[in-house]
Amino acid sequence: xxxxxxxxxxxxxxxxxxLVITWLIIAAFPFLWTVWGSFKVQGDFFSKADWTNAIYGIxxxxxxxxxxxxxxxxxxxxxxxxxxxxxxTLVIVFFTVCIxxxxxxxxxxxxxxxxxxxxxxxxxxxxxxxxxxHITLVSGYMLPFFEWNIWxxxxxxxxxxxxxxxxxxxxMLHSFFxxxxxxxxxxxxxxxxxxxQAFWNVIVPVxxxxxxxxxxxxxxxxxNDYAVTSMLLSKPNETMxxxxxxxxxxxxxxGNIMFAVAAVVSATAPLFILILFFQRQIVSxxxxxxxxx
Amino acid sequence: xxxxxxxxxxxxxxxAMVLFIALPIVSxxxxxxxxxxxxxxxxxxxxxxxxxxxxxxxxxxxxAKLREERPLGQFNGLATYFDRSHLASAExxxxxxxxxxxxxxIDGIMDLKFYKALVFTLTxxxxxxxxxxxxxxAVAVGVNNLPxxxxxxxxxxxLLPFLxxxxxxxxxxxxxxxxxxxxxxxxQNIFNDPSLSIKASTPLxxxxxxxxxxxxxxxFAFITFYAGLQTVPQDTxxxxxxxxxxxxxxxxxxxxxxxxxxxxxxxLMLLMDNFRVxxxxxxxxxxxxxxxxxxxxxxxxxxxxxxxxxSAGATSMLTILGVVILLTPVLIRTWRDFxxxxx
Numbered sequence: 001x002x003x004x005x006x007x008x009x010x011x012x013x014x015x016x017x018x019l020v021i022t023w024l025i026i027a028a029f030p031f032l033w034t035v036w037g038s039f040k041v042q043g044d045f046f047s048k049a050d051w052t053n054a055i056y057g058i059x060x061x062x063x064x065x066x067x068x069x070x071x072x073x074x075x076x077x078x079x080x081x082x083x084x085x086x087x088x089t090l091v092i093v094f095f096t097v098c099i100x101x102x103x104x105x106x107x108x109x110x111x112x113x114x115x116x117x118x119x120x121x122x123x124x125x126x127x128x129x130x131x132x133x134h135i136t137l138v139s140g141y142m143l144p145f146f147e148w149n150i151w152x153x154x155x156x157x158x159x160x161x162x163x164x165x166x167x168x169x170x171x172m173l174h175s176f177f178x179x180x181x182x183x184x185x186x187x188x189x190x191x192x193x194x195x196x197q198a199f200w201n202v203i204v205p206v207x208x209x210x211x212x213x214x215x216x217x218x219x220x221x222x223x224n225d226y227a228v229t230s231m232l233l234s235k236p237n238e239t240m241x242x243x244x245x246x247x248x249x250x251x252x253x254x255g256n257i258m259f260a261v262a263a264v265v266s267a268t269a270p271l272f273i274l275i276l277f278f279q280r281q282i283v284s285x286x287x288x289x290x291x292x293x
Numbered sequence: 294x295x296x297x298x299x300x301x302x303x304x305x306x307x308x309a310m311v312l313f314i315a316l317p318i319v320s321x322x323x324x325x326x327x328x329x330x331x332x333x334x335x336x337x338x339x340x341x342x343x344x345x346x347x348x349x350x351x352x353x354x355x356x357a358k359l360r361e362e363r364p365l366g367q368f369n370g371l372a373t374y375f376d377r378s379h380l381a382s383a384e385x386x387x388x389x390x391x392x393x394x395x396x397x398x399i400d401g402i403m404d405l406k407f408y409k410a411l412v413f414t415l416t417x418x419x420x421x422x423x424x425x426x427x428x429x430x431a432v433a434v435g436v437n438n439l440p441x442x443x444x445x446x447x448x449x450x451x452l453l454p455f456l457x458x459x460x461x462x463x464x465x466x467x468x469x470x471x472x473x474x475x476x477x478x479x480x481q482n483i484f485n486d487p488s489l490s491i492k493a494s495t496p497l498x499x500x501x502x503x504x505x506x507x508x509x510x511x512x513f514a515f516i517t518f519y520a521g522l523q524t525v526p527q528d529t530x531x532x533x534x535x536x537x538x539x540x541x542x543x544x545x546x547x548x549x550x551x552x553x554x555x556x557x558x559x560x561l562m563l564l565m566d567n568f569r570v571x572x573x574x575x576x577x578x579x580x581x582x583x584x585x586x587x588x589x590x591x592x593x594x595x596x597x598x599x600x601x602x603x604s605a606g607a608t609s610m611l612t613i614l615g616v617v618i619l620l621t622p623v624l625i626r627t628w629r630d631f632x633x634x635x636x
Contacts, residue, residue: 020435028450030465046473103306110302114294129314131616133569135587136609140317163313166306195298224458241458287520
């Protein structure tokens with residue numbers, strides 16, 4: 001309940017509003033600016049003379065006849081074949097999320113139900129693995145992968161992403177399964193189920209909220225990864241993020257930087273939608289590890 | 294749960310982690326102990342009308358064959374760790390002997406590639422982490438004061454910088470601060486200096502990278518602290534108010550102590566993630582001004598034609614050592630807590 005004293009405008013309150021508003025502008029402005037600018041020509045997006053050009057699209061109107069142009073998107077998607085990278089991303093992300101969740105649910109369930117000391121050690125090892133810089137792991141993959149001729153394949157990257165994802169997935173699902181009462185699966189076992197049958201028939205039907213939250217983070221990791229995908233995928237198998245990065249190098253030379261801008265916006269748009277629909281799950285997932293300790 | 298069942302349940306995840314996290318670390322270590330084969334040289338004598346000349350040629354075929362047979366290279370021990378582009382023990386001793394004072398010693402050290410990368414990585418970690426903690430808490434308190442209807446929108450907007458791929462987010466910012474981008478051009482107008490460019494100045498580039506770091510990771514701290522603020526006991530707040538504490542005093546003596554466990558969790562995560570800073574340096578094309586340990590490794594692996602596995606391996610091991618040192622205090626505390634619980 002807000003009392004009168006609480007709802008009064010104090011200096012402190014004004015300062016705190018100002019701070020939040022400043023932060024929100026800083027957070028949102030770059031995205032709004034880039035999305036808007038992606039429909040302009042380069043001269044407008046980088047308009048040194050007059051920044052309002054970027055808003056009204058003066059040069060865009062002069063060059064294309066309309067204040068909005070899809071040239072950047074056409075160049076990126078069709079000319080530079082960005083759709084291939086989108087397709088690769090879909091394949092890699094889909095398999096990474098599915099396999100990670102399968103491995104993670106089994107492992108997380110076992111860790112949550114095992115009272116033995118080694119369960120603690122597995123979790124500690126996972127925490128240590130979580131701290132390893134991905135790029136150091138990548139430098140360990142390169143030589144063996146070249147030797148075995150599996151470098152550059154989508155499947156290799158999927159497996160690597162699954163493994164890198166495991167520590168986080170395991171921790172999250174472990175703390176989620178701890179919240180499902182033990183009695184549920186144990187009573188099923190008293191009724192004659194094996195451990196796996198109890199897991200399959202009793203736990204699986206109720207685990208989806210936790211799995212969806214964890215899945216979102218697996219998705220984000222695979223979708224946003226650069227360190228692994230840029231080093232381990234061959235050119236035709238590249239996902240969106242490394243493609244965008246390599247785009248930058250190649251198109252800057254040709255003066256087609258708007259291709260890169262359009263590609264960046266295309267790669268970001270799905271995330272906007274994801275956050276829009278799953279905001280609550282993302283927030284609960286981010287804080288799950290922290291609040292429970 | 295029986296040991297046997299536990300084993301089968303944990304097997305897939307454990308084998309994934311062992312095969313692709315633990316073994317690569319071993320593989321990196323082994324790589325770092327070897328160095329690439331020297332090229333096989335053939336000395337031949339070619340005689341012309343003006344006498345005979347001894348020619349040294351690279352026997353490419355034999356070199357390729359040798360590399361094919363033993364891709365690791367020849368055993369080198371720990372030499373790579375102490376060579377010029379890593380710990381550079383000989384060079385440091387040299388700088389120590391010749392330097393006239395502290396500043397010339399520091400200059401000498403900063404000329405060495407590895408130390409330059411290390412200094413940037415540490416500066417980045419220890420500037421970004423505290424700033425994110427402070428601003429994250431401030432924004433969390435601010436959003437908590439907002440009317441309920443606006444909180445959802447505020448959280449939605451705040452999540453964007455954090456959830457967008459690092460490389461994409463930093464690319465967006467790098468276009469804006471470009472000399473011709475909106476922020477870059479505005480700054481040039483304000484300071485009336487048309488040559489002002491973030492991409493041309495080392496200090497500005499460092500500042501820009503750290504600003505980016507704060508922008509990108511602040512939401513994580515914010516969300517965690519915001520969730521923590523929902524659990525502050527109302528009774529204690531009420532009691533503090535009755536005792537005459539003002540808002541600021543309540544904040545310092547009630548809210549912050551309540552959030553302390555979260556602060557240590559967020560610090561742990563931030564240290565881990567900031568120490569491996571990598572993508573922003575790629576997007577800002579900062580290699581001329583700033584190198585981190587991670588970009589250092591990548592540039593070795595990308596070495597055209599023959600990747601320098603040994604050098605990358607040595608840097609990787611040193612990076613892992615850095616992570617271990619950073620996290621030791623936190624791990625010791627967890628260990629103590631665990632033992633306290635058991636006994």
